[in-house]
Amino acid sequence: xxxxxxxxxxxxxxxxxxxxxxxxxxxxxxxxxxxxxxxxxxxxxxxxxxxxxxxxxxxxxxxxxxxxxxxxxxxxxxxxxxxxxxxxxxxxxxxxxxxxxxxxxxxxxxxxx
Amino acid sequence: xxxxxxxxxxxxxxxxxxxxxxxxxxxxxxxxxxxxxxxxxxxxxxxxxxxxxxxxxxxxxxxxxxxxxxxxxxxxxxxxxxxxxxxxxxxxxxxxxxxxxxxxxxxxxx
Numbered sequence: 001x002x003x004x005x006x007x008x009x010x011x012x013x014x015x016x017x018x019x020x021x022x023x024x025x026x027x028x029x030x031x032x033x034x035x036x037x038x039x040x041x042x043x044x045x046x047x048x049x050x051x052x053x054x055x056x057x058x059x060x061x062x063x064x065x066x067x068x069x070x071x072x073x074x075x076x077x078x079x080x081x082x083x084x085x086x087x088x089x090x091x092x093x094x095x096x097x098x099x100x101x102x103x104x105x106x107x108x109x110x111x112x113x
Numbered sequence: 114x115x116x117x118x119x120x121x122x123x124x125x126x127x128x129x130x131x132x133x134x135x136x137x138x139x140x141x142x143x144x145x146x147x148x149x150x151x152x153x154x155x156x157x158x159x160x161x162x163x164x165x166x167x168x169x170x171x172x173x174x175x176x177x178x179x180x181x182x183x184x185x186x187x188x189x190x191x192x193x194x195x196x197x198x199x200x201x202x203x204x205x206x207x208x209x210x211x212x213x214x215x216x217x218x219x220x221x222x223x
Contacts, residue, residue, distance in 0.1 A: 004155075040121075042214055094209060100143075104157070105155055106155050
């Protein structure tokens with residue numbers, strides 16, 4: 001079974017702090033994604049990566065950056081957290097061929113005070 | 114822009130059948146996914162349609178009409194554990210990105 005893990009289930013940070021969210025997948029998937037999920041807005045893509053050191057902006061990249069130094073790990077960085085970044089953050093990965101089914105991690109609920 | 118619409122909420126009775134609709138208007142199309150998401154949990158894959166027609170998998174079936182930009186998820190013999198959100202997502206091209214609808218929250222009542 002594909003396993004996608006995220007470093008924290010719950011996180012509380014203060015405005016202006018730098019925040020790192022880590023995601024690791026164990027199935028040698030090419031593609032990795034970061035989404036945020038908010039009530040009424042569904043899942044919105046922040047960034048994705050289709051290879052090590054490669055990244056592409058999604059629909060809402062402002063205020064975020066990403067890092068993919070190793071194939072299995074994809075990090076989301078909030079350079080200076082703000083209250084409007086309070087959300088559920090979901091990481092996903094996909095093989096990169098075939099149906100492109102995405103497998104999701106358990107999510108990190110981030111609260112910025 | 115991309116537009117994927119699904120009802121926000123639905124209610125159904127245990128043992129019944131429910132159909133959750135999804136319509137899409139997107140710049141490309143390379144398949145449509147349905148995911149199930151229980152509260153506080155990660156979305157999990159239910160079905161994938163790339164050709165027109167019905168795909169059946171146990172109690173769940175998914176239908177696609179590409180010409181109409183329309184899909185539905187059919188849940189039969191509803192159980193209480195089917196109470197969850199159901200997410201429709203379109204793969205826009207042969208690449209990697211999925212665009213999600215807002216999700217439909219299904220409540221199953223006894």
